[in-house]
Amino acid sequence: MTQNGSFKRRVRARAAKTGESYTAALRHIRQTSPDRADARSVRLAVAQTSLFNDPRDISGFRSSGSEMRRLMREAHTAGARLIHFPEGATCSPNKRIMSEAGPKEIGPSDWTRFEWAVLRAELDATVKLARELRLWTVFGSVHQLAEPHRPHNSLYVVSDRGDLVTRYDERMLSNTKISFMYAPGKNPVMFEIDGVRFGCTLGMETHYPEIFAEYEKLDVDCVLFSTTGETPPAAPAFAAEVLGHAASNTYWVSYSAHAPQSVVIPSGIAAPDGQWAAQCPASGAPAIAVVDIRTDPEHQARPWRRRARSELYMAHQVNSDPRSDDPTYSENT
Template sequence: MTAHRNFKRRVRARAAKTGESYTAALRHFRPTPSGEPDMPEKTLRIAVAQSTVHEDPTDPTLLRGSGAEVRDLMRRAADAGARLVHFTEGAICFPSKRVMSELGPDEIGPSDWSRADWTVLQEELDRIAALSGELRVWTVIPSVHQLPDGTRPHNSMYVVSDQGTVVARYDERMLSTTKITWMYTPGTEPVTFEVDGYRFGLALGLDVLFPELFTEYDRLDVDGVLVSYCSHIPQNEHIGVQSRGIAVTNTYWICLAAAANPDGGLESSVIDPRGNLVAEGPADGQPGIAVTDVARADVTTIGREFRSRTRDRVSS
């Protein structure tokens, strides 16, 4: 009965937020012929990838190698029954400030993005999108997003549907000093998307260190946030700790995609709304995937309603 009441509470909360009728809101959660919430909610199988990261976007061989590895991991995820596969920041390329510096490599200066092989980069992204359609899986793949007129690019995450179409793009907002000074244009907005009735937010790079971004996603009623993170600095265990804290603070799922790096101190992982690790990538830092089933948790609804009531009381 508790699960039934919590389910109805979620439906009513959506109806109040969107202005839909209860019946219309119910179809968002579970479309059934009768409209009655009498069947268990469907879980969603997701895969988080741990992939090799290269740093030179001027080298077409490296770009093609990264693309090939991404597609191999996509196939492994599909073979495991995943509906969504999530990749790390820099899965195609994580451009080095020294490689890109117009003064470098010995001196850091503005990045010369004209040197990037944009043609090969787009070809690899197109192949990834096409394979998503063939495999009927959703793919979240970070990449550099080119902007017109010489404007610095975004550091981005593309969401590719199971039809092979890019349906959303998120741009990293909380850029590091190096990124914002020499390399990228920051993003400005949160982004959400839905797979089989589950809603996800997106975070990239140093976004993971800023709790307010995840509070924002809590208010956007997500079931989880997909976080892609890569760093040149070794020993990144604290990012795993930070991610578990985000999950339990907001009582939603966190999927953390990290680089394949034996010295990084960080594995890709999936964290449940209570902060428990439920799946992890290879502990030796090698490329691979971790697969698990995501389910809606009563603690998400209860925690979200508690936070909302408390915020309303404090602000009134």
């Protein structure tokens, strides 16, 4: 059934339940959820980029920024409204390079080694291009805080007007990150483009289903997951989890990692049925893949699952029959 047909079915169901006319039921649904009643679409480009992990290397910063902007132009040519980049797209600092104890021992990071001024120049150039192309741009970057605070590992969300509209800071940090590198974030982050609602995740957070379930409760249509992919052996698990989160929450998930990982699992966009809608080439090279993210507000899986979770909880709370909690009880014993 088409999305429009599904919406009409919802109107007819309300009319049958309440005795209202079709017109009255239609008016009620549009008044109560005008921004969610109709199907919406956004063309999304997911990117895989070269891995740059030495924040002392000025030429590397500039090459990374130039590559990002080239892919932004490709996405614009493909008609994308949004491009999604990996964690640390500008620079993903290597823990051994950053360790003040030296590369042989992982310890607290020395952030004076980071070329912050060069990073800001590249970010400014990227934001300027986003404004010129009228392209929403989401990319990973280190977010500097005042001393003595550690920086955040972040996703910047830049609008098609070139405004930094929000920032997501990784919350569920790895042991190394929390011990030696970053300060954790606190909150989920959402933003909206043309009526389509996006959520942000980062790093290793695909390992935590509660983060993805939280975004389902917040009624997002697509979750953007950015990671480094610095260790290709971890890629199959991340990819499997991405597909699982998409299917179990009935929303889109965009998976953006660095290009070296693509020979194992390329960056891609998972559809709500838990299948890849598109993937970048498995070539080890920078690239994009483009998909139209389409919402279906009348898809029954999400409301049914919400109801099942709610009813399961309520049943557990109100069931007063002691036999319910006795797994050995039987009418035949």
